[in-house]
Amino acid sequence: MHIDLASYAARDPLADVCIIGSGAAGLTLATRLARRGRHVLLCEGGDQVFTERSQALYRGESVGDPYIPLDAARLRFFGGSTNHWGGMCRPLDAYDFTAKPADPRTAWPIGRDDLAPAYPAAADILEVSPIPPDTRIPGLALKRVHFSIGPATRLKDKYADEVARSPHLHYSRNTNLFGLETRDGRLTGAVVRDYTGGAYRLRARYVVLACGGIENSRLLLWCNRQSGGRVIRQPATLGRYWMDHPHATLGRALVFAPAALGLDASQSVFLAPTPAMLATRGVLNCGLRLHRMSPEDGEALATHLALIAPRLGERLRRQPPGSRCGVVLRAAWEQQPHPESRVELDDDDRDALGMPRSRLVWRKTALDHHTVRECVLTLNDYLRRRDIGRVQLEPWLADDTLQFPEDGELAGRHHMGGTRMADTPEHGIVDRDCRVFGQDNLYIGGSSVFPSSGHANPTLTLVQLAVRLADHLDARLD
Amino acid sequence: MSLSPAPFDETSAPRLTRRRLLAALLALGLLPVFGPTGRSATTNAMPVRLDGWLLAPGDR
Numbered sequence: 001m002h003i004d005l006a007s008y009a010a011r012d013p014l015a016d017v018c019i020i021g022s023g024a025a026g027l028t029l030a031t032r033l034a035r036r037g038r039h040v041l042l043c044e045g046g047d048q049v050f051t052e053r054s055q056a057l058y059r060g061e062s063v064g065d066p067y068i069p070l071d072a073a074r075l076r077f078f079g080g081s082t083n084h085w086g087g088m089c090r091p092l093d094a095y096d097f098t099a100k101p102a103d104p105r106t107a108w109p110i111g112r113d114d115l116a117p118a119y120p121a122a123a124d125i126l127e128v129s130p131i132p133p134d135t136r137i138p139g140l141a142l143k144r145v146h147f148s149i150g151p152a153t154r155l156k157d158k159y160a161d162e163v164a165r166s167p168h169l170h171y172s173r174n175t176n177l178f179g180l181e182t183r184d185g186r187l188t189g190a191v192v193r194d195y196t197g198g199a200y201r202l203r204a205r206y207v208v209l210a211c212g213g214i215e216n217s218r219l220l221l222w223c224n225r226q227s228g229g230r231v232i233r234q235p236a237t238l239g240r241y242w243m244d245h246p247h248a249t250l251g252r253a254l255v256f257a258p259a260a261l262g263l264d265a266s267q268s269v270f271l272a273p274t275p276a277m278l279a280t281r282g283v284l285n286c287g288l289r290l291h292r293m294s295p296e297d298g299e300a301l302a303t304h305l306a307l308i309a310p311r312l313g314e315r316l317r318r319q320p321p322g323s324r325c326g327v328v329l330r331a332a333w334e335q336q337p338h339p340e341s342r343v344e345l346d347d348d349d350r351d352a353l354g355m356p357r358s359r360l361v362w363r364k365t366a367l368d369h370h371t372v373r374e375c376v377l378t379l380n381d382y383l384r385r386r387d388i389g390r391v392q393l394e395p396w397l398a399d400d401t402l403q404f405p406e407d408g409e410l411a412g413r414h415h416m417g418g419t420r421m422a423d424t425p426e427h428g429i430v431d432r433d434c435r436v437f438g439q440d441n442l443y444i445g446g447s448s449v450f451p452s453s454g455h456a457n458p459t460l461t462l463v464q465l466a467v468r469l470a471d472h473l474d475a476r477l478d
Numbered sequence: 479m480s481l482s483p484a485p486f487d488e489t490s491a492p493r494l495t496r497r498r499l500l501a502a503l504l505a506l507g508l509l510p511v512f513g514p515t516g517r518s519a520t521t522n523a524m525p526v527r528l529d530g531w532l533l534a535p536g537d538r
Contacts, residue, residue, distance in 0.1 A: 251530060304529075305531060308528050308529055308531050308533070308538075309528075309531065309533050309537035309538050310538060311536060311537055311538060312533075312534075312536075312537040312538075377524065377532075380525070380532045384525070384532070384534045387534070390531060390532065390533065390534070390537075391531070391532045392529070392530040392531045392532070393527065393530045393532065394530065395530065398524075398527055398530045400524070
């Protein structure tokens, strides 16, 4: 049910769970707990639809590698960024949870088996279609992988009626977290503000912060500072190890035998390194995306290649044009998790509520360059050895210097890390149950807890974590 | 006649030093090189490229 914040706060009820944020994680938690009869208080900082005054709170400076404007990379109203996501889903690979040879900091405290029980519910929430198993391509160290593509479920539409009608779910919009009160390792209250100057204190047995992969860090940094460091006792990693999936166009390829890569039957083919390749090439995970060009563009590419390589051109002229295809090579890959990539508080710029805005310092590394370069060169090696294609690299990748594109896609708007999951408070902010170290009743929902990202889009995994967290909280409430 | 060994003449008889052996193996691609994080990893050699095209011998 929708509530009036002032009158609700005046009654001073003790909710079972207060959830801050109504995006993919928050709505999953709220609906699942309310269906079990738990008194849920769901606070959304925005409104039912997009409003400029709410979205403006997402503005922030980006001072690291070139990045998408922070208020364009996410949405701040009911349903959160599921209001503009593309619907691509794939679970993380089992080895994404492990310490990869290239950087052992990719390890999670949990494994894929820990999330497996939550998969059916998460797939149902996001309307994920069956995902075929990965397939090996003989002679290639990259395997073919698949995604569920679409229908980009809008959780706002899916859950609006349930949120409005549920007697157990108390939903307050335009309600912005501004402070957390804690005593002896337990949260005793959450302070929220509306846009008219009203401030209210809310109480709950458990509090879940589920505001997205940038805002979770900003809110915790701010609340921790306001509390004199009592919310996060060991804040060394707070806001750090922030990641996105770097996205880039790598080049093009002319493929003489499209069937070898499955391009005869599919418009797009996705490839990723095998576990053996992760070890031998010292790379992180990477989704190499091959998109078929139009026949006209493919033939223009063949003409260009024939001009550059006349002897190959002779052979191409004898080949029926319809038997080959041009592809655009793109990649979305696993960013190396490291502490210098981070979210900070910008004390020189405050939002309308008086809170310092986010300042993002996104930093990619030599390993990020190595990963994507090795993957495309491995594909090139396969095509050349079998004489079934040639690759043309974009200048940024063909050059021997370490560089990344400074415009174009840049990233997937997949905000991960900042409150990473770890075994100990020295290495992260939350434990394997998403509980903040040192606080008995404060939890984090969403992809900010990811210690590493794999190459798969994060929404399915973060909803799996939310389903698992709902079960955990329900059990603790008994 | 001196019993001490003759001074070693590198120009006429190059020794197979450890350094030379490693360099030779590295040039032949038989030795792992250190990846960006210092862990052992092999690296794909960048083929001949022209206007970004990675060409095979005989293409031109």
